[in-house]
Amino acid sequence: MSKKVATREAYGKALARMGAVNSNIVVLDADLSKSTKTADFAAVFPDRFFDMGVAEQNMLGTAAGLAAAGKIPFASSFAVFATGRAFEQIRNSIAYPKLNVKIAATHAGISVGEDGASHQSIEDISLMRTLPNLTVIVPADAVETEKAVEAAVEINGPVYLRLGRLGLPAVFDENYQFEVGKAVTVKEGSDITIIACGLMVGHAVEAAEMLAAENISTRIINMHTIKPIDRDTVIKAARETGAIVTAEEHSIIGGLGSAVAEVLVQSEPVPQEMIGVRDTFGESGKPAELLQKYGLMPADIVTAVKKALDRKNG
Structure with missing residues (x-):
C-alpha cells in the first residue's frame, strides 16, 4: 500500500514548485508555516514569504493589497481561523472586488483530532460557498491537491482550497487530469x-x-x-x-x-x-x-x- 500523504503536505510541495514557475506568487501565513507547510515555499523564496503573525484579518487584507498590485498571493492558516476569524475581510476585501487571492486553509474537519472543537472547522465550506465570485475546492488526495494548486494559479479570481492534517491514501495517479468545476x-x-x-x-x-x-x-x-x-x-x-x-x-x-x-x-x-x-x-x-x-x-x-x-x- 502506498504511503499516506496529507493534502497540506502536497500543498507545500506544489507551492514551492509553482513559485519557481511564476515569480508573481507570494505566500502569507499566520504564524503556522510549519503546520500549513508554507515553510516549504519560505525555504526557497524567503523574499516572497510573509509571516503575518497571529492576525488572520490583517493577513487577508494584506493579501488583497498584494493582489491589487498584480501579485498572486496564497494566504494560509488553519481553516477555522482563515474562514471564521477573517470572514469579513474575505467577503469585503477579496470576494466583493473579485481579487486574485488564494486562501489555502489547512487542518479542516474533525480529523484535526486532538486539537479539539475549537480547531475543527466543520462550517468553512458553508461559509465560503455563500460568497459570490469565490471558487471552492476540496481535494481528495495529494495528487489532486497538487493539480488544484496549479489550477488555482491559473484562475483570475479568489479561490478557497480546503486542506487537511491527516495522511490520506492515494485515490489518483500522476496521470490524473484535474479541471475546476468538473466532477x-x-x-x-x-x-x-x-x-x-x-x-x-x-x-x-x-x-x-x-x-x-x-x-x-x-x-x-x-x-x-x-x-x-x-x-x-x-x-x-x-x-x-x-x-x-x-x-x-x-x-x-x-x-x-x-x-x-x-x-x-x-x-x-x-x-x-x-x-x-x-x-x-x-x-x-x-x-x-x-x-x-x-x-x-x-x-x-x-x-x-x-x-x-x-x-x-x-
Missing part, C-alpha cells in the same frame, strides 16, 4: 451514486467495495469543486441511478450535501441521504476515533446507501 467519476455504477469530497472519497471507494459484495452497483463521484458545482454530473447521476448519498467531513448544513440537494430539488428530485457531521461541534480525540464517532466511516456510507435504496425502491 470526476471514480467508479461507474448503476444502482446508486455516492458523491463525496476530501477524505470521504477514499471512504466511498471502500464502501463501494463492501456494497459490491452484496451485489449493489455503486457509482462514485469526486466532487472536488463545491463551487461552481458540476450540476450536469449531479443531474446525470440522479437520472441514471435514481438515488444519491453525499459524504463530507463537514457539517451536513450548508456543505456538499446541501449543494447537491439544491441541484436535485430544482432539476431531478431523487432520494438523497447525507453523511457528515450532524449539527454538533467536534471534540478532542484521535482522528480515527472521531471519524467513527461522528459517522464518517465506510460502514456509515454503506448504511446510508441501503437507506437511500429502500426509499428509491419503496
Whole structure:
C-alpha cells in the first residue's frame, strides 16, 4: 500500500514548485508555516514569504493589497481561523472586488483530532460557498491537491482550497487530469451514486467495495469543486441511478450535501441521504476515533446507501 500523504503536505510541495514557475506568487501565513507547510515555499523564496503573525484579518487584507498590485498571493492558516476569524475581510476585501487571492486553509474537519472543537472547522465550506465570485475546492488526495494548486494559479479570481492534517491514501495517479468545476467519476455504477469530497472519497471507494459484495452497483463521484458545482454530473447521476448519498467531513448544513440537494430539488428530485457531521461541534480525540464517532466511516456510507435504496425502491 502506498504511503499516506496529507493534502497540506502536497500543498507545500506544489507551492514551492509553482513559485519557481511564476515569480508573481507570494505566500502569507499566520504564524503556522510549519503546520500549513508554507515553510516549504519560505525555504526557497524567503523574499516572497510573509509571516503575518497571529492576525488572520490583517493577513487577508494584506493579501488583497498584494493582489491589487498584480501579485498572486496564497494566504494560509488553519481553516477555522482563515474562514471564521477573517470572514469579513474575505467577503469585503477579496470576494466583493473579485481579487486574485488564494486562501489555502489547512487542518479542516474533525480529523484535526486532538486539537479539539475549537480547531475543527466543520462550517468553512458553508461559509465560503455563500460568497459570490469565490471558487471552492476540496481535494481528495495529494495528487489532486497538487493539480488544484496549479489550477488555482491559473484562475483570475479568489479561490478557497480546503486542506487537511491527516495522511490520506492515494485515490489518483500522476496521470490524473484535474479541471475546476468538473466532477470526476471514480467508479461507474448503476444502482446508486455516492458523491463525496476530501477524505470521504477514499471512504466511498471502500464502501463501494463492501456494497459490491452484496451485489449493489455503486457509482462514485469526486466532487472536488463545491463551487461552481458540476450540476450536469449531479443531474446525470440522479437520472441514471435514481438515488444519491453525499459524504463530507463537514457539517451536513450548508456543505456538499446541501449543494447537491439544491441541484436535485430544482432539476431531478431523487432520494438523497447525507453523511457528515450532524449539527454538533467536534471534540478532542484521535482522528480515527472521531471519524467513527461522528459517522464518517465506510460502514456509515454503506448504511446510508441501503437507506437511500429502500426509499428509491419503496
